[in-house]
Amino acid sequence: MGKRSVAIGFLGTTLDRNGKGAARWQRWRPTISLCQQAHTPIDRLELIHGTSARDLGLAERIRDDIQSISPHTEVRLQPMVLRNPWDFEEVYSALHDFASAYPFDTEHEDYLVHITTGTHVAQICWFLLTEARYLPARLIQTSPARGKEDTADPAGTSTLIDLDLSRYDHIASRFQREQADSLNFLKAGIATRNAAFNRSIEQIERVALRSRAPMLLVGPTGAGKSFLARRIYELKRGRHQLEGRFVEVNCATLRGDGAMSALFGHSKGAFTGAQNARDGLLRAADGGMLFLDEIGELGADEQAMLLKAIEEKRFFPLGSDREVESDFQLIAGTHRDLRSRVAEGLFREDLYARINLWTFELPGLAGRREDIEPNIDFELQRHAREQNRQVRFNLEAKRRYLAFANSPQARWAGNFRELSASITRMATLADSGRIDEALVLEEIGRLQRAWGLEQGANPLDALLGDKALDQFDRLQLHAVLNVCRNARTLSEAGRQLFDVSRLEKDKPNDADRLRKYLARFGLDWNQLKD
Known part of the structure; x- marks a missing residue:
């Protein structure tokens, strides 16, 4: 003998009340329909309903109607107190308590949760509880026959939904493709070959889409901190997580009253020359993202005010006694060892703790030499877009340039910024859109002189x-x-x-x-x- 089939569902206070007298049999009613499906006969129905006299009367009528069309179906009425059926916390708690107390017997019974009836909140809660296996069940959805809701086929149709996601490979593949698209976006389409950097980008992608906490990007000048921060902003904006602007400031350029004013704004007359009020960069970033590059260069006063702004989303503009608000996401960048700066008393420990929740190290070009070739291709593509002029290497010229770029002699002190400048110079000077060996040798010599190396010199x-x-x-x-x-x-x-x-x-x-x-x-x- 097979397992008994048990369905659990809410009374449909509107659709189950569809029609009066004999006419109700010509109308589609979801709970009645559930018990009319030939391929999923229901042995027992746990019918959850409200405690008002009106709800109880409808529940009893539905029970009697099911008895007349499906005599083998036992209907158990389950009263449930819900003061507000649209309150997510209340509904979830009530259904969680119901599931915890219910005597499930999976050895002898199969369970179905009817998600067609009840509020949208109840349907979402059913889904969450079933997916988390608080309910050892599958979902079932009933619907009227297409175009026949009012007449002719009151039984309608039903669909079983098994939440074993391993059966839905196309869904998993879709999410994998979306994640791969996000990773490719963060890398600007550059086929990064460095394993450590790829791992960092994967984690940055997850954090960026799941958290609004500050992020700290650590790496040498020219490693791409500013570029990556902007890509993170564009990724979040594309997912509708940010609506405001991307505001970038290099803290190394801020000094004295000018630093306070630039970041936090000032009131009129706050200092000599302050003839008009100024909003400041933190307010400009409201609803968006603030990228503070070289955050280790901020002075002590600016650090204290920034900490308050991060934690409270409020701060005082310079010279003002009225607080202003700004809700921004912060990404900080630095080439310094902030731990050492804290130990030396040059950086606030509490601010460092606040921005150090998510710290990612970006290696310089010398630490990612396997990425030199794809970055060369990227820079040539960018040059073509900006100048509307396609430039390519001759085969031998590219081989010679790559050999030098990957050699220990190539210092790349300016990192990716320096590589970009090198490719731009050659692309600009290339006649007929071809970079030849002569141009490569000239550029190699230029780089060697910039690094203080004589051609062929051995730095060891x-x-x-x-x-x-x-x-x-x-x-x-x-x-x-x-x-x-x-x-x-x-x-x-x-x-x-x-x-x-x-x-x-x-x-x-x-x-x-x-x-x-x-x-x-x-x-x-x-x-x-x-």
Whole structure:
């Protein structure tokens, strides 16, 4: 003998009341329809209804009508007190209590939750409770036959909805495609090959769409902090999470009263020259996003006011005794080690704690050399859009430029900004839209001079003196030297160099590993930085 089929659902106070007398049998009524489906016979119906006399009378009439068309169906009336059936918390709590107390017998019974009746709030609560398995059930939805709601086919149709999402691969694939589109958007369509950076972008995408908490982007100048902040803003705006502007300010350019005024605004006459009131950048970012680049350069007074603005969404403009409001999302950027700045008393510990919930490190170009080639392609595409002129490398010219760009000799002190400038120069000078070897050699020479290197010079010679090394060690040291030159601390350089193996250690000590490696060749951190 098969399992008994048990349905649970609300009384439809409007649709189940459809029609009077004998005419009601010609009208579609969802609860009656539920018990008329030949492919899903209902053995027992738990009919939830209100406690008013009117609701009880309708529930009894529906029970009697079901008995006449489906004698094998047992109807149990379940009164439920709901003062406000549109209050999400009240409805969810009531249905959660019902599910917790109900004596489910899954060994002998299959359960269906009827989601056609009840308020939209009740339908959502049914879905959530069933998906979370508080109800070991499938959902069933009844509907009138297409075009026949009033006559001819009062039984209508029904649809079973199984919330086992593994059966809906196309839904999962759709969400995966949407996430991939978001990641590609954050990377501006650049096919990033660096595993560590890809992991950071994946987490940034999740945080950006799920949280309004401040984010901190840490990386050297030119690593793309400003660019990424704007992409995060555009992603959130595209999902209708932000309506206001993207406001960007480089805190390193702010000094004295000008800093307070630029950020928080001022009242008329607040200081000499303040002939008119000014709103300030924080108010301009209301409803949008504020990107404070080089936040470590802010003065103590600005830091204190910024903390209040972040926590309370309120602050006093300079020279004013009236608070103003601004609800903005903050992204901060810095190339400094803010922990060290806190220890030195140069940055507020409470402000650092407030902006440090989500911190993401953006490696410089020297730490993402595998991304040089896709970024070259990206820069050429951008040049074509901006100048309406397509430029390409000759095959040998590109090979030569990539060999130099990926060599330990290429310092890339300006990171992606410097690479962009290099490609722009060659694209601008290219005749007939082709970058040839002559242009590449000229550009390589220009970069070497900018970095203080003579063509062909070996940056390790001064450190190693006459020490003989295998070619393998020399090439490896070149790469290590380049990373160290562009890193702010020994630990940061270690994290970049051991970005894969460190994940396998419970307590990675990147600085100690790098220190021991350098010691093998008689080198130390201070030598490399000098």
